[in-house]
Amino acid sequence: MSLTYHLQIVNLLAALLLLISFAMLSQRRIVGLITLFAWQGAALTLSTGLIAWSTGQHHLYYSAGLTLLLKVIGIPWFFFRLVKKLDVDRDVEPMINIPTTMLIGIVLVIFAFNLALPISQMSGTVMRSTLGIAMACVLLAFLMMITRSKAIPQIIGFLSIENGLFFAATSATYGMPLVVELGVALDVMVALFVLGIMSFQIRESFDSMDLKHMEKLKER
Numbered sequence: 001m002s003l004t005y006h007l008q009i010v011n012l013l014a015a016l017l018l019l020i021s022f023a024m025l026s027q028r029r030i031v032g033l034i035t036l037f038a039w040q041g042a043a044l045t046l047s048t049g050l051i052a053w054s055t056g057q058h059h060l061y062y063s064a065g066l067t068l069l070l071k072v073i074g075i076p077w078f079f080f081r082l083v084k085k086l087d088v089d090r091d092v093e094p095m096i097n098i099p100t101t102m103l104i105g106i107v108l109v110i111f112a113f114n115l116a117l118p119i120s121q122m123s124g125t126v127m128r129s130t131l132g133i134a135m136a137c138v139l140l141a142f143l144m145m146i147t148r149s150k151a152i153p154q155i156i157g158f159l160s161i162e163n164g165l166f167f168a169a170t171s172a173t174y175g176m177p178l179v180v181e182l183g184v185a186l187d188v189m190v191a192l193f194v195l196g197i198m199s200f201q202i203r204e205s206f207d208s209m210d211l212k213h214m215e216k217l218k219e220r
Contacts, residue, residue: 006054010171013047014130017167018109021140024160025105026098030152034079037156041071044163048170060170067166075159079152096147105140112136130171138164 020040027033045068052060096104116132138161145157 006050010047010050010054011130013043013050014133014167014171016043017047017137017163018133018140021137021160021164022102022105024156025101025140025144025147030083030150031080033153033156034076034083037079037160038072038076040160040163041067041076044167045072047167051170063166063170071159071163079156083152095149101143101147105143108139108143109136112139131168134164134168134171136164137167 017040020036020043024033024036024040027036045064048060048064048067052058052064112135113132116135119131141157141160141164144160145154148154148157
C-alpha cells in the first residue's frame with residue numbers, strides 16, 4: 001500500500017515535469033525560463049528521493065542531493081548572474097510562433113508515449129509508467145533548443161534534455177552507478193563553464209545573444 005502511495009506521487013511529479021516542459025516552450029523571458037528550469041530540477045530531486053525511499057536504492061539519495069545542488073541551486077544561480085552581467089533579460093522570440101510550437105509539442109508527446117510503450121512493457125520496475133513522460137520531456141527540450149535563436153535558452157534546453165534522460169534512468173532502471181552520475185555531473189559543469197564563456201564572447205562581439213549573428217562570419 002505504501003509503495004502504491006509513493007508511486008502515485010512519482011506519477012504526479014512526472015506529470016509536473018511534463019507540464020513544466022510545455023511551460024518552458026511558451027516562456028519568452030530568460031529569467032522566467034531559468035526559474036522554470038529550477039522548478040524542473042526540484043521536481044526531479046523529489047521524485048528521485050521518493051524512488052530511493054520506496055525501492056530501497058540508497059545510492060539514489062546521493063543522486064537526489066547532487067541534483068538539488070546542481071539543478072536547483074548551482075546552475076540557476078550561475079544563469080541568473082550571467083543574465084544580470086550580460087543584461088539580456090529580454091523577451092525571447094522563438095523562430096516558430098508559440099501556438100505552432102505547442103502543437104508540435106503535443107505531437108511529440110504522443111509519439112514519445114507510443115515509442116515508450118513496448119519498452120515500458122519489458123521493464124520490470126514499478127516506475128515503468130513514467131518512461132513515456134521522460135521521453136516526452138527529452139523531445140520537448142530538444143524542440144525548445146531548435147526553436148530558440150539565443151544562446152542561453154539553447155543551453156537551458158540542452159540541460160533539460162539531460163533532466164529528461166536522468167528521469168528516464170531513475171524511473172526505468174532505478175538510476176545509474178554513482179560513478180557514472182558524478183562523471184555526467186562533471187561533464188555538465190564543464191559544458192556550462194565553456195558555454196558561459198561562449199555566451200560572454202558572443203555578447204561582446206555582436207552586442208547580442210542572438211546566434212543568427214554568427215551567420216555573418218565569413219572566412220577571409
